[in-house]
Amino acid sequence: MSYYIRYFASQPITAKQIHQGLQAVDPTFKIDLGELVRGDVSLGQIEANQAGDDLFNDDVARTLQLVGSRSGGAAAVPRLKAARTIVVVGLDWGSLGSETVLGLAAPLWDVLARLSPGLSHWDDSGIFDGGQPLVDLSR
Numbered sequence: 001m002s003y004y005i006r007y008f009a010s011q012p013i014t015a016k017q018i019h020q021g022l023q024a025v026d027p028t029f030k031i032d033l034g035e036l037v038r039g040d041v042s043l044g045q046i047e048a049n050q051a052g053d054d055l056f057n058d059d060v061a062r063t064l065q066l067v068g069s070r071s072g073g074a075a076a077v078p079r080l081k082a083a084r085t086i087v088v089v090g091l092d093w094g095s096l097g098s099e100t101v102l103g104l105a106a107p108l109w110d111v112l113a114r115l116s117p118g119l120s121h122w123d124d125s126g127i128f129d130g131g132q133p134l135v136d137l138s139r
Contacts, residue, residue, distance in 0.1 A: 002044060002090045003098065004123045006059060007109075008083035011116035015048045018087065021111035029107070036089065038104045044092040046108075051084050059086050063121055072135040076127050079119055087112060 015031055022029035028039040036046040049056040063080055067073040089108065091101050112118065113130065120128045127135040 002092050005089045005091070006063070006121040007087040007089070007112045007118050008060075008063070008080050008121065009085040009087060009112065009116035009118040010079070010082055011084055012050060013048055013085040013087060013112070013115045015046065017115055018046070018048065018108070018111060021115060022107060025107040025111065036105070036108070041096070041104060042092065042094075043101055043105050045088075045090040047088050049086045049088060055088075056086050059088070063127075066137055067127055067135045070135050070137065072127070072133075076119060076135050080127075083118065085116070 015034075019029070019031040022031070026038065028037075030037050031046055034045050034047055036043045047055075049059065060080060060083065064077060067076050067080070089105070091098075091105060093101055096104075109120070112120075119134065121137075122128065124138060126133050126137040
């Protein structure tokens with residue numbers, strides 16, 4: 001099962017920058033043709049979509065529809081519209097389970113925050129500013 005997290009970065013971020021940031025934390029991290037790997041474990045897929053790309057535009061539009069009428073949405077909308085990059089991470093729980101994969105991938109969120117301020121959209125959960133919930137999308 002795949003679980004998607006999107007990071008709406010206010011500054012441009014490339015896959016190369018993410019790879020370098022992860023390697024500084026743990027040299028066993030790598031991004032190989034969009035596959036996020038830590039050691040011998042494939043965690044899923046990762047891509048960085050830049051402002052103006054079709055995938056970027058579709059993700060922004062879809063997310064704006066989700067948050068527009070929700071509590072906290074008014075605070076999130078301008079920041080989502082100002083995003084310059086969306087880092088899309090599709091984590092694959094596989095046989096390891098969600099807790100193990102999330103634990104192995106945890107340094108990614110710190111690396112993204114160091115590269116650029118931004119908001120994260122966790123599927124079926126909500127929009128978060130760092131660890132703080134901004135928009136609840138669980139209902």
